[in-house]
């Protein structure tokens with residue numbers, strides 16, 4: 155998958171691109187991450203990309219022509235690569251609230267173009283050129299860069315071959331649980347060595363070797379945990 159990110163701050167993505175699972179996915183060719191500096195679209199010597207809002211009010215607004223030219227440039231390049239599918243997504247606190255199900259859908263695209271807003275906002279007219287608007291939660295960030303990283307990270311780990319063990323993205327919080335159809339549950343508790351530390355022990359069932367019992371225990375733990383912590387995710391008909 156290729157993800158193009160249109161941003162005023164391409165350097166924000168440097169560490170993100172280099173380290174850990176994302177860094178490895180890029181090195182192994184599973185993910186291509188390309189940043190495009192909005193500032194390159196500036197028409198004057200000052201590099202201005204924003205202006206005062208018509209009608210007055212505080213702050214500056216990212217200009218429509220700057221945003222559209224950046225998007226068209228990315229699209230033109232993309233056309234020459236002819237991906238089978240792509241989506242243009244605007245990062246905004248007014249968008250659809252991001253969820254694992256959206257990550258799963260987007261992971262099937264061949265290419266994504268993420269547009270990061272900044273400062274007080276962007277000219278409304280850019281909305282007509284995007285397929286989707288996404289918010290990563292009900293709070294306002296200083297820009298869309300962190301949101302673009304959240305989306306890229308959550309999608310990258312779903313791509314085949316990106317996580318060491320392909321099953322590890324299946325049995326986790328917010329993934330459909332295999333034995334319960336559409337139910338989405340929080341993940342069961344996990345333990346590793348040491349078996350006992352600071353008087354805290356690993357539950358005996360996990361070391362007994364009975365895998366049917368372990369599966370049953372984990373399923374119960376998932377359900378209990380979800381009921382306690384995220385009752386909004388669960389209803390009786392779901393489990």
Ligand code: ADE
Pocket residue numbers: 245246247271288289290291292293294295296297298301
């Ligand atoms: N830009 C500013 N706040 C945001 C949010 N919550 N989600 C996505 N983009 C944003």
